[in-house]
Amino acid sequence: MSESYVLKAEARERVGKGSARELRRNGSIPAVIYGDKQPPISIVLNTNEVTKRIHAGGFMTTIATIEVDGKKIKVLPKDYQLDPVRDFTLHVDFLRVSGNTEVNVDVPVHFVNEDKSAIKQGGVLNVVRHTVELHCPADAIPEFITVDLDGAKIGDSLHISAVKLPKGVRPVITDRDFTIATVVAPAAGVAEEEIAPAAAATEE
Structure with missing residues (x-):
């Protein structure tokens, strides 16, 4: 925080x-x-x-x-x-x-260890969610959440279940293990901005 x-x-x-x-x-x-x-x-x-x-x-x-x-x-x-x-x-x-207040807050997502994933070999990180809405105590709002890309291969999806959240913090969406990002092969002529909405639509 x-x-x-x-x-x-x-x-x-x-x-x-x-x-x-x-x-x-x-x-x-x-x-x-x-x-x-x-x-x-x-x-x-x-x-x-x-x-x-x-x-x-x-x-x-x-x-x-x-x-x-x-x-x-x-x-x-x-x-x-x-x-x-x-x-x-x-x-x-x-x-x-x-001290008892709990809030819903959009918290930024940070990605680490890109150099230990397929991104180093030319894969593309397709970010579906740049922020995640979390329910948490007002005095313990995380400044950001971290997604570890270590070992991620082309075709992998990174879900909220892979993120270690602080005690007392949980995602507002609880009915599915939603996707935060995917690692995709570079596609000629397809911009990353065009891929993200499609991935989000597929997830929904």
Whole structure:
């Protein structure tokens, strides 16, 4: 799990599109904290600070502490919106978390030992899932999961059952041993991006 961080916020009294536009013009963004059977809180955050955290990676899988009105609230980002043109943050939703909170999170997949697989001899790693949705304690979200390619041959499929997950962590999909990646022979004229959707469709 990535290292936690602190965001300083102010309570937001005015809501609505007009108020949100004014905030953004002044270098701030609206955000909401909800969950844990408590009323939602509308807050204001610094745009640059939040955008920097998003682009640093691991934003959606890292617990943060928001300081507002003298209170410290532990949260997990659940959604955010970026300006499609200027790439700065428009809005963020945060979920309150406690020691008992469990969440569903999309966790990135990392691959290791490519040099010990058929990929070294020209095989192609066809990634079906770049992330896997996991159910886990909010304070124990893995930063990523690792798929070991050691010994993988052309034609092999790598499934979720081959991944060692941390204690208390399990895939959200439980009705099948779904494919994360396959090792395929290079095909002239067929792009890897074209293969992955086909493999995913076959799996479904």
